[in-house]
Amino acid sequence: MRQVGVGIVGLGNSGWRLHGEYLAGAAKFCLVGVCDEDAVRLARVGDALEAPQVASFDALLCRDDVELVVLAIPHTLHVGMAVAALEAGKHVVVEKPMCLAVAEADRMMAAAGRSDRLLTVFHNRRWDSDFLTLRQALERGALGDVRVIESRRSGGFYLAMDTPPERSWTLGLDHGGGAVYSRGPHVLDQLLCLTRDVLGVRPTRVFCHTQTVIWPDDVFRATVEFDDGLVAQVEVNMVDGDSGPPRWHALGSDGIYLCRTPTSQAVVTELVGGRAGDERTLDSVSAHAQEVFYDNVHATLTAGAAPLVTVAHAREVVVLTDCLRQSAATGRVVECEV
Known part of the structure; x- marks a missing residue:
């Protein structure tokens, strides 16, 4: 089984409790980096998850061992950071909602199409x-x-x-x-x-x-x-x-x-x-939401499975x-x- 290297951006409740704690112990993934603009939070959560602490989002995107980026950040930042991660060649999981406007959803979907990378939304x-x-x-x-x-x-x-x-x-x-x-x-x-x-x-x-x-x-x-x-x-x-x-x-x-x-x-x-x-x-x-969701993400990235949460359906929520x-x-x- 191939492990997928994952980096988490944003270490509030969702990034830490919903994504970080699961991914840190999931055999199919390797948590290779976490980042947060709050240095105190980064140190505390990074230590708790025993994950490498990365100083910035840009630095995380430059890491070759990061294959999947999880964005658990304020909703207004979803579109810009998702597009940046996709254009850097990373697969992306973004917290719900996908974004705040239909035009933003279309921009994210276009970036995923151009980069041929997975974009999915954590509708847990x-x-x-x-x-x-x-x-x-x-x-x-x-x-x-x-x-x-x-x-x-x-x-x-x-x-x-x-x-x-x-x-x-x-x-x-x-x-x-x-x-x-x-x-x-x-x-x-x-x-x-x-x-x-x-x-x-x-x-x-x-x-x-x-x-x-x-x-x-x-x-x-x-x-x-x-x-x-x-x-x-x-x-x-x-x-x-x-x-x-x-x-x-x-x-x-x-x-x-x-x-x-x-x-x-x-x-x-x-x-x-x-x-x-x-x-x-x-x-x-x-059912166990994180297990079902991330098992599917892993299968999508390693075996060509269809994503359970498609961006088309996530866009409908935005509409x-x-x-x-x-x-x-x-x-x-x-x-x-x-």
């Missing part, structure tokens, strides 16, 4: 147990003709190590923080996986409202309409915990799906003649996110073509 919530359980239920037709899907994510925010909230870019809008860009791509990617890949429908119109409770735009609620009449309600808040509305709620002609929290078991209530019938608790479906932002800014329904 595709392997959440609550999502996989609902996906399996829809694939098996447990609800019949699905007419409503409601998806909600709540809870606190993730901060870079040792960063107080008032200094975190994830809680401000200057670098693409806030609920729409920080958490929104998770629920939107999951929604598109369900509707595009399982139900075979496409979004046509969206309406979105954002609200500031503590931090700028730390709550959003959106309605997404699809070409077959299905309606989805998506909500993200970065304030409270899991005590609010259910994580998933779906209505179909043959059943009602309910999952109250990300860790609770889902229940399907059978509908017979328009009346509630038997309730059935579903076995949860589980839908952009529609939400337009709707929130104008207070109007926005037509969308995804």
Whole structure:
């Protein structure tokens, strides 16, 4: 088995906890370098991961042993640094969202095409147990003709190590923080996986409202309409915990799906003649996101496998996110073509 040399750029929560800790112990990869503009953080995380500390992004790109670059950086930096890494001949994994604008996504995809290098996006919530359980239920037709899907994510925010909230870019809008860009791509990617890949429908119109409770735009609620009449309600808040509305709620002609929290078991209530019938608790479906994702990245780079997260699908999340932002800014329904 050939190990793939990987360098990580950005050592906040995602770079350290989600990518670094996994890659440092993954047999298929060799963590050959990490870098961060904060020298104290670089030293602390580099020591914790037992990884070589590289002084700058440019220096990381010059290393011959770096085959794959993982970008866990503020969203506004994704396009420039991804393009630079691709043009340097590196394969690239970028944290979600892929970027903040459709034109940026197109620029990144063009750079990947010119360099003939892999570009993929870490949409890790595709392997959440609550999502996989609902996906399996829809694939098996447990609800019949699905007419409503409601998806909600709540809870606190993730901060870079040792960063107080008032200094975190994830809680401000200057670098693409806030609920729409920080958490929104998770629920939107999951929604598109369900509707595009399982139900075979496409979004046509969206309406979105954002609200500031503590931090700028730390709550959003959106309605997404699809070409077959299905309606989805998506909500993200970065304030409270899991005590609010259910994580998933779906209505179909043959059943009602309910999952109250990300860790609770889902229940399907059978509908017979328009009346509630038997309730059935579903076995949860589980997967390890980093293992599934990075095993696929390794197989793509060493054996020509198809990437699980294609840039075309990641771009669709950017398109839908952009529609939400337009709707929130104008207070109007926005037509969308995804």
